[in-house]
Amino acid sequence: MNPAIAYHERLTRRNFFEGAGLKLGGLALATLSGRSAFGASAGTSSDGRTVHPALPGFPHFAPKAKRLIYLHMNGAPSQLDLFDYKPGLQQLFDTDLPESIRKGQRITTMTSGQARLPVAPSKFAFKPCGKSGMWMSELVPHMQGIADDITMIKTVHTEAINHDPACTFVMTGSEVPGKPSLGSWISYGLGSESNDLPAFVVFTPTFPKESQAQALFTRMWSSGFLPTKYDGVALRGAGDPVLFVKNPPGVNRDDRRTMLDALGRLNQKHLERLADPETQTRIAQYEMAFRMQASVPELTDLTGESEATLAMYGPDVKTPGSYAHSAIMARRLAERGVRTIQILHRGWDQHGSLPKLIAGQCRDVDQPTAALIRDLKLRGMLDETLVVFGGEFGRTVYSQGTLTKDNYGRDHHPKNFCMWMAGGGVKKGLTYGETDDFSYNPVENPVHLNELNATILHCLGIEANRFSHPFQGLEQRLTGVEGAEVVRGLLI
Numbered sequence: 472m473n474p475a476i477a478y479h480e481r482l483t484r485r486n487f488f489e490g491a492g493l494k495l496g497g498l499a500l501a502t503l504s505g506r507s508a509f510g511a512s513a514g515t516s517s518d519g520r521t522v523h524p525a526l527p528g529f530p531h532f533a534p535k536a537k538r539l540i541y542l543h544m545n546g547a548p549s550q551l552d553l554f555d556y557k558p559g560l561q562q563l564f565d566t567d568l569p570e571s572i573r574k575g576q577r578i579t580t581m582t583s584g585q586a587r588l589p590v591a592p593s594k595f596a597f598k599p600c601g602k603s604g605m606w607m608s609e610l611v612p613h614m615q616g617i618a619d620d621i622t623m624i625k626t627v628h629t630e631a632i633n634h635d636p637a638c639t640f641v642m643t644g645s646e647v648p649g650k651p652s653l654g655s656w657i658s659y660g661l662g663s664e665s666n667d668l669p670a671f672v673v674f675t676p677t678f679p680k681e682s683q684a685q686a687l688f689t690r691m692w693s694s695g696f697l698p699t700k701y702d703g704v705a706l707r708g709a710g711d712p713v714l715f716v717k718n719p720p721g722v723n724r725d726d727r728r729t730m731l732d733a734l735g736r737l738n739q740k741h742l743e744r745l746a747d748p749e750t751q752t753r754i755a756q757y758e759m760a761f762r763m764q765a766s767v768p769e770l771t772d773l774t775g776e777s778e779a780t781l782a783m784y785g786p787d788v789k790t791p792g793s794y795a796h797s798a799i800m801a802r803r804l805a806e807r808g809v810r811t812i813q814i815l816h817r818g819w820d821q822h823g824s825l826p827k828l829i830a831g832q833c834r835d836v837d838q839p840t841a842a843l844i845r846d847l848k849l850r851g852m853l854d855e856t857l858v859v860f861g862g863e864f865g866r867t868v869y870s871q872g873t874l875t876k877d878n879y880g881r882d883h884h885p886k887n888f889c890m891w892m893a894g895g896g897v898k899k900g901l902t903y904g905e906t907d908d909f910s911y912n913p914v915e916n917p918v919h920l921n922e923l924n925a926t927i928l929h930c931l932g933i934e935a936n937r938f939s940h941p942f943q944g945l946e947q948r949l950t951g952v953e954g955a956e957v958v959r960g961l962l963i
Contacts (some may be wrong), residue, residue: 476745486502522759523663523670523810530661530932535963536857536895537664539927540801540812542840544832545638546685546819547888549866552593552698552829554889555625556606557912560592560790560868564876568869572909579632581822581871582882588869590909591879594826604898610833613841619891619900620844620853622961626904626913629864629885629920634685634820637863637885641920642691644949650938651695653924654811656949658701658939659694660933664808667766669704669759671811672804674797676708679831682818692813696942700752703813706800708792714766724764731758770803783845785838802846806963819862822871823880844893853894857930861890887913890923896930897961921955929957 504621551557568588568592582588596609601618631637643650651659654671663670665832673692675916678684679828692703706712718727735754744751772790787793792817801812821828840860847853865888866881874880887906904916925935928949936954939946948954 513942521662521664523580525662526660531934531937532932534930534932536930537855538805538810539931540856540858541831542860543813543815544819544862545687545815545817547862547864547866547883548819549821549825549829551866551868551910552595553608553610554623555906556597557908557910559908560590563590564592565589565874569632572907572911576886579883590868591870591874594877601900604901605900610830612836613838617841617844621891622901622903623889623891623895623917624903625889625906626887626917627890627920628887628913628917632883632885634863638691643865644921644924644951648690649695650701651697652692654692654703654813655694655697655701657811657931659697660938661810661931663810667762668804668807668809669810671703673703673705674814675705676794676797676814677792678816678818679835682828684817684819685745685820687815687817691815697940698748698752700755709714712771713763780846783842794835795839798843802843805852821880822882824878825880826878827840829917854896857895857927858893859927862888864888868911886911896963898963903961916960918958921950922958925950925955926958926961
């Protein structure tokens with residue numbers, strides 16, 4: 472039996488009138504705000520419409536950036552060993568973290584039972600880089616070369632102290648699963664310039680085998696309560712980039728087109744009958760899969776890239792599934808009009824053997840990340856592309872487990888960590904915010920993750936506090952129902 476028909480057959484007069492007021496009010500609100508009650512409609516290139524249209528009235532104002540590339544270092548890179556230089560800690564090696572610094576803040580159960588919280592200075596050398604003098608570790612020699620192209624934020628903070636809720640928060644603005652991800656919000660609001668590729672594409676590249684990797688959940692690129700057509704599409708590093716896009720044996724492209732046209736007519740009748748927005752999703756996804764049969768092979772073919780460009784990304788650039796390959800693919804997707812590209816690199820959770828493990832992680836991402844910035848800049852794309860690099864929280868100044876001069880681990884630390892941004896709308900060569908001498912608390916210009924996301928949306932021409940979707944009786948936003956302010960000090 473059709474579940475929608477079964478539902479209406481069980482619907483009593485009392486139940487109908489109990490729900491009708493709220494439903495009609497929601498439709499009226501959607502009409503007044505200039506958007507469809509079911510989200511932006513899916514167009515098709517055959518009739519000349521945009522496949523991924525923006526919502527009416529979007530962007531709110533002229534954007535500095537047309538697209539976002541988000542480089543998420545899953546597991547939480549140590550700010551103390553990469554970007555937050557604290558030379559005074561060398562004299563405090565193996566002393567106890569002062570209570571005046573900790574201030575009774577909660578710590579995880581992984582270190583709360585330790586008899587001591589011994590200070591562990593970074594064993595890596597730092598130096599000022601570029602004309603800006605931005606401090607960076609020897610672990611990231613290639614990023615040192617782009618210091619004058621980025622803004623380093625040293626005081627990002629979050630409420631979450633464990634990985635899964637923290638990753639959910641950084642990508643959705645909430646520790647509670649079920650909310651749309653950043654890329655889904657952007658796709659919903661702004662659509663895409665590409666008719667042949669998804670509006671939101673995700674990569675989950677390989678990482679060093681010895682690394683301690685956290686699980687990745689699809690909620691980090693999910694559309695949550697938005698229609699599922701705004702889900703991120705994950706491109707695979709092995710085998711077919713997208714499963715089930717190819718025609719099965721014996722089916723040619725004309726046959727597939729005929730089948731999709733017939734299926735589309737049936738789905739359209741279903742939509743007209745029940746007004747289910749997920750029917751729109753099915754129509755859009757079938758059409759996108761058909762276009763991707765032609766667009767994905769061309770996208771993944773690197774034979775047209777110059778040897779100089781390939782060399783810039785490093786030796787792994789031709790290895791599908793590597794971080795380097797994902798980075799050059801991100802640039803190629805940006806060229807083809809994809810609105811949001813997200814790379815999630817795992818393995819940064821270093822509770823022990825941090826010096827060895829973080830060195831391997833940096834070898835994986837340092838050169839390709841710097842190459843991506845240089846490549847976008849050389850092609851005149853950086854000023855229209857916002858690039859974000861960072862994790863879900865930071866690491867503690869004190870060691871987890873045994874501490875020696877050459878070996879230590881670090882626990883989770885949500886109070887301050889480093890992220891950097893480059894490109895459309897943000898300043899260059901700026902270090903924003905400052906932490907105390909132990910990299911334990913912000914002392915100047917703290918930046919909450921919701922404020923960072925509001926700033927990202929602002930660069931894309933979206934006013935975060937005006938960008939909402941009704942769900943569970945609230946006007947839900949990426950930046951939380953309370954709203955968040957843009958960090959103006961980061962912007963040009």
